[in-house]
Amino acid sequence: MDWNRIFLHELDGLFFLEIVFRTAFMFIVVLVVLRLSGKRGVRQLSVFELAIILTLGSAAGDAMFYKDVPLLATVLVCFIAIGIYRLITWVMAKSGYLEQLLEGRPVYIIEDSVMVIKHDQKDSLSKDEFFAELREKGVEHLGQVRTAILETEGNLSIFFYPNQDVKYGLPILPHLYNKYSDTIVDPGLYACIVCGTLNQLAPGRYRCEHCGHHEWVSAINTPRTP
Known part of the structure; x- marks a missing residue:
């Protein structure tokens, strides 16, 4: 050379x-x-x-x-x-x-602890990046979040429930989220891993009525850390 x-x-x-x-x-x-x-x-x-x-x-x-x-x-x-x-x-x-x-408009991503992103908007959002940003703001599960809005400039605005009103929700900490399965072994309250919809499920296999997905993880309701 x-x-x-x-x-x-x-x-x-x-x-x-x-x-x-x-x-x-x-x-x-x-x-x-x-x-x-x-x-x-x-x-x-x-x-x-x-x-x-x-x-x-x-x-x-x-x-x-x-x-x-x-x-x-x-x-x-x-x-x-x-x-x-x-x-x-x-x-x-x-x-x-x-x-x-030119600038778009704010997009509601979470309402009442459930992801409400529309199908035509899902491809423009990375779930992993979204969960990472939630974790950076101290979120452990979606039950802590009342509303999350993706602003036009890319910022994420989050409105939390008070600790006494925290619901059960989809865990987003990796070691809990990654325990999802398409088969329920023990009865309990489970969250859809795609949208966070909650269901009380008995052993078996189920499809989420909200998004059609079929994998679930145990829901948690830990309060936010001050």
Whole structure:
């Protein structure tokens, strides 16, 4: 292999210094443009805003190391992009339909301790990631959760039952959840592992009336830890 071509190609000392300047310059430009957007963090970005960030990243990245990309043209691209962003956000404030089209709307995932996500939305959500986020917020089972809403920017809003009102629910701690089975051996209260629907079951095999799934795990009702 030609290591000189792989690592250096036609890079000389002067262009190396130019790359340092281009990178620092475009980094500052992107910071300024993002500051003008009014957003404080990536966690708050919607899909529409993420598209703006990717546009800025592509423009800035090219200008950092391509000799034939003028910096002023790239700055113009960045400010045009942020101008379009501010224009669309203004129009969205006037039009609820456009806002919903571009940013979506909040999705109820849990109501009364049962998952209510619709079939056409299931593919866009990872159950493992959803359970992991619940665990990060101190949730042991769905019986502790009154309502959970997936916000448009990707945050999860959770409303809990008071400890005295905690219900039985689907355990989401791995060592309990992974004890699920499609055959009930001992009678008791069980939760569907897909939607969390509760059923008092005798020994045998059953299908969930809510989602049609056929695997169950023992429900628990431990209170939340303060």
